[in-house]
Amino acid sequence: MKIPLIIIIFSSLLVVLFYSQTNYKDYARVHNCSGSCYDNELKNSGTPSERLHAKMMSLSNKTTVELGKDIYSKNCAACHGGSGEGGVGPYLAGKNNIVDMLQAYKDKKTRGTQSAIMWANAQQLSTKDMENLAEYIDTLGN
Ligand code: HEC
Structure with a gap:
C-alpha cells in the first residue's frame, strides 16, 4: 500500500510546526556559548545547577x-x-x-x-x- 505523497508532506509540516512552537527552539540562541567559551564559563561560575544552588544558599543564609x-x-x-x-x-x-x-x-x-x-x-x-x-x-x- 502506498501512502500518498500529500499525506507525507502534510505530516512533516505538522511536525515542523509542532517543534517550532516548543520552548526548546531558542536554546541555542540564548546560550550562545559553546566549546571553549562554555568550558571557561564552567570553570569560572560552575554549572547552571551549581550556580542556582549557590544562589539559593546565599538567599537562605540571609x-x-x-x-x-x-x-x-x-x-x-x-x-x-x-x-x-x-x-x-x-x-x-x-x-x-x-x-x-x-x-x-x-x-x-x-x-x-x-x-x-x-x-x-x-x-x-x-x-x-x-x-x-x-x-x-x-x-x-x-
Ligand atoms: C517615592 C517615595 C516613597 C517610597 C519609595 C516609599 N515610600 Fe513609604 N511613604 C511615602 C509617603 C509620601 C508616605 C505617606 C503616605 C500617606 O500619606 O499615606 C509613605 C508612608 C509609608 C508608611 C506609613 C507611615 C506612617 O507612619 O503612616 C510606611 C510604613 C511606609 N511608607 C513604608 C515604606 C516602605 C517599606 C517602602 C519600601 C518598600 C516605602 N515606604 C517606599 C513615600 C515613599
Missing part, C-alpha cells in the same frame, strides 16, 4: 533582618531615609505596625494625603517581604 534591609535600601530609603528618619515620606524608625500599614497600602487604602505614592510601592511586597521589612525597621530604633 536573616530576615538582612532580607528586609535589602528591600529597604533599594526601594524605601530614598524616601524614608537611610535610618528610617524620614524625608519625602514620614519617619519609620520606632514604629511597630509596619506590616499593617503596608498591607493597607497594598489594598489601596487611603491613610494619609499621599497614600497613592505608597500604593505602587506596596504592590510588589509579599507578606514575607513586609514582615522582613518590619524586622529590619525594628532595628533602626527611634
